[in-house]
Amino acid sequence: MTLRQSLAIEIDPDLLAQFRKLPKPIRRRVGAHMENVCLQWGNPHLHSGLGIRRLAPNLFESRVGLQERLIFQNLEGGLYFHFMGNHDEVQKFLRSYT
Numbered sequence: 001m002t003l004r005q006s007l008a009i010e011i012d013p014d015l016l017a018q019f020r021k022l023p024k025p026i027r028r029r030v031g032a033h034m035e036n037v038c039l040q041w042g043n044p045h046l047h048s049g050l051g052i053r054r055l056a057p058n059l060f061e062s063r064v065g066l067q068e069r070l071i072f073q074n075l076e077g078g079l080y081f082h083f084m085g086n087h088d089e090v091q092k093f094l095r096s097y098t
Contacts, residue, residue, distance in 0.1 A: 007038040008078030015081055030084070033064050037072070038079055055094060 011019070011034075019027055037050055051063030055071070062070045069090050071083040083093045 007041055009034055009038055010075070010078055010080040012080070012082050015083060018084060030064055030068075030070070033062070034070065034079075034081060037062050037070075041074070041079060056097075059094075059097070061090065 019030065022030070033050070037052065040050065051061075051069075053061055055061050058074055060072055060074065062072065064070055064084070067086045068084055069087070070081055071090060071093060072079050072081045082097075083090070085093065
């Protein structure tokens with residue numbers, strides 16, 4: 001089995017600023033998680049371990065760990081990562097997003 005080429009990753013400027021404040025090991029872990037989501041996107045059996053679920057039409061969540069979740073959107077040719085936070089922060093983001 002071969003994985004298709006990774007999709008492009010785009011990161012919201014606010015999310016990028018949030019990442020820059022994190023310690024390097026956490027940035028590496030989140031970056032690797034984003035890459036895994038992009039590599040396995042479109043193959044549900046492969047990305048089942050990434051905790052991906054649909055939140056709204058074309059808006060998804062992926063669990064980075066027990067607490068942190070990444071919110072992203074599937075755009076043509078890539079995935080756009082909007083936000084990272086815990087469950088309550090994600091709910092607040094979703095209320096302001098829609």
